[in-house]
Amino acid sequence: xxxxxxxxxxxxxxxxxxxxxxxxxxxxxxxxxxxxxxxxxxxxxxxxxxxxxxxxxxxxx
Amino acid sequence: xxxxxxxxxxxxxxxxxxxxxxxxxxxxxxxxxxxxxxxxxxxxxxxxxxxxxxxxxxxxxxxxxxxxxxxxxxxxxxxxxxxxxxxxxxxxxxxxxxxxxxxxxxxxxxxxxxxxxxxxxxxxxxxxxxxxxxxxxxxxxxxxxxxxxxxxxxxxxxxxxxxxxxxxxxxxxxxxxxxxxxxxxxxxxxxxxxxxxxxxxxxxxxxxxxxxxxxxxxxxxxxxxxxxxxxxxxxxxxxxxxxxxxxxxxxxxxxxxxxxxxxxxxxxxx
Numbered sequence: 001x002x003x004x005x006x007x008x009x010x011x012x013x014x015x016x017x018x019x020x021x022x023x024x025x026x027x028x029x030x031x032x033x034x035x036x037x038x039x040x041x042x043x044x045x046x047x048x049x050x051x052x053x054x055x056x057x058x059x060x061x
Numbered sequence: 062x063x064x065x066x067x068x069x070x071x072x073x074x075x076x077x078x079x080x081x082x083x084x085x086x087x088x089x090x091x092x093x094x095x096x097x098x099x100x101x102x103x104x105x106x107x108x109x110x111x112x113x114x115x116x117x118x119x120x121x122x123x124x125x126x127x128x129x130x131x132x133x134x135x136x137x138x139x140x141x142x143x144x145x146x147x148x149x150x151x152x153x154x155x156x157x158x159x160x161x162x163x164x165x166x167x168x169x170x171x172x173x174x175x176x177x178x179x180x181x182x183x184x185x186x187x188x189x190x191x192x193x194x195x196x197x198x199x200x201x202x203x204x205x206x207x208x209x210x211x212x213x214x215x216x217x218x219x220x221x222x223x224x225x226x227x228x229x230x231x232x233x234x235x236x237x238x239x240x241x242x243x244x245x246x247x248x249x250x251x252x253x254x255x256x257x258x259x260x261x262x263x264x265x266x267x268x269x270x271x272x273x274x275x276x277x278x279x280x281x282x283x284x285x286x287x288x289x290x291x292x293x294x295x296x297x298x299x300x301x302x303x304x305x306x307x308x309x310x311x312x313x314x315x316x317x318x319x320x321x322x323x324x325x326x327x328x329x330x331x
Contacts, residue, residue, distance in 0.1 A: 003124035003188045010181040011108065014130040017177050018104070018286060021170060025293035032300040039307045 100285035107279025133283035134178035141171030149231035172210035198247035
């Protein structure tokens with residue numbers, strides 16, 4: 001099976017990319033959720049995951 | 062005077078239903094597990110099936126197993142760019158605010174997938190063709206797609222005013238969409254070293270069902286994974302936008318900034 005290194009490299013590359021993107025997205029989401037909750041708490045609002053004033057504010061700052 | 066809504070009005074109303082970030086965050090939070098877990102299960106099943114249980118090709122031998130990674134990446138590279146073009150239309154025609162944020166988040170993921178498509182293609186090409194790279198129409202058009210992704214990523218962040226970046230990147234995304242049919246039909250229009258399509262919408266697949274099924278499972282898993290990552294990044298992007306708007310709003314700014322400094326979130330302040 002002389003092609004094994006190529007096969008393993010292809011699968012390894014795809015696996016590494018998937019882990020990099022998914023872990024990066026999960027950590028970023030967790031960090032932003034915590035920061036937004038801190039901010040909302042400082043402003044005297046309920047912590048949000050899309051359930052309070054976030055909806056009324058609009059994306060445009 | 063009876064002003065009945067036009068098609069554009071109705072379509073705009075439909076798209077703007079999810080322009081509300083709160084509604085999107087709720088939808089995204091509900092969708093996330095339904096995208097993530099099936100993506101993990103289907104990808105592992107598809108790749109395991111392809112790697113250990115599907116037959117080797119009579120000509121290519123075991124190196125055909127690279128197909129179960131390469132083809133889903135190729136499909137997602139083109140689909141991701143098509144999604145960018147759709148976001149561009151939504152942004153330019155209807156000024157949809159989430160379309161711009163979605164374009165910001167799709168670009169890097171699409172570029173990574175396209176790079177993986179090119180790399181796994183090279184890893185497949187070396188044992189089959191005896192070379193890592195040829196300036197073949199299919200390979201070159203996918204390389205152009207990769208550069209279009211890089212250009213989009215650079216352009217959307219190139220201006221101090223984000224709206225100008227969104228607009229310029231949307232125009233690039235629309236102009237670059239012309240590369241998608243070139244990629245699709247390159248193996249028919251030119252004599253290429255790359256093999257022709259094995260799966261088409263109009264004809265029966267030219268590969269064995271023992272290879273087709275793991276490929277379809279793997280492709281579905283990769284697609285759901287792509288969607289899960291984009292939705293997670295988009296949710297984070299909406300939250301970051303909200304954080305920035307809270308930090309720049311004058312009301313109780315001092316106490317908020319002090320709270321953020323304590324929590325280590327100061328770098329998000331504009």
